[in-house]
Every structure is written in C-alpha cells, then in structure tokens.
Amino acid sequence: MTKKGGKGTKKREGSKKWMRYDLEGKIKRKNKFCPKCGPGVFMAHHADRDSCGKCNYTEFRKHRK
Numbered sequence: 533m534t535k536k537g538g539k540g541t542k543k544r545e546g547s548k549k550w551m552r553y554d555l556e557g558k559i560k561r562k563n564k565f566c567p568k569c570g571p572g573v574f575m576a577h578h579a580d581r582d583s584c585g586k587c588n589y590t591e592f593r594k595h596r597k
C-alpha cells in the first residue's frame with residue numbers, strides 16, 4: 533500500500549467543487565414544495581412520486597417517454 537499525496541490532492545479539490553454544484557442543483561430540482569402546505573414545506577422524493585410528510589399529499593410523477 534502506497535499513498536501518493538501530490539497528485540490526489542488536486543484532483544480531489546476539483547471533483548469536490550463539481551459535486552457541490554451537482555448536489556445543490558439536484559436538491560433544488562428534486563425537492564418540490566407541497567401545493568397544499570405552500571412554499572416552505574418540502575415534499576419527500578420517491579422513485580415515481582413525491583409525497584408531503586405534513587399532510588400526506590402525494591403527487592405521482594409522469595414517466596418520460
């Protein structure tokens with residue numbers, strides 16, 4: 533086992549920045565506001581639907597064709 537410092541560090545910083553951007557964009561897009569509770573209440577994201585934990589409102593997602 534050998535650890536190489538110099539090369540890995542630069543690459544890590546780069547991918548970290550990318551991840552940050554990606555995560556922020558995904559979270560913003562993924563989390564929908566509940567139409568019943570209003571803005572501020574996020575809905576839980578599921579594979580094919582979003583559901584609100586407050587009022588149990590569930591919105592099914594349409595599959596892309």
Ligand SMILES: [Zn+2]
Nearest residue numbers: 566569584587
């Ligand atoms: Zn709700």
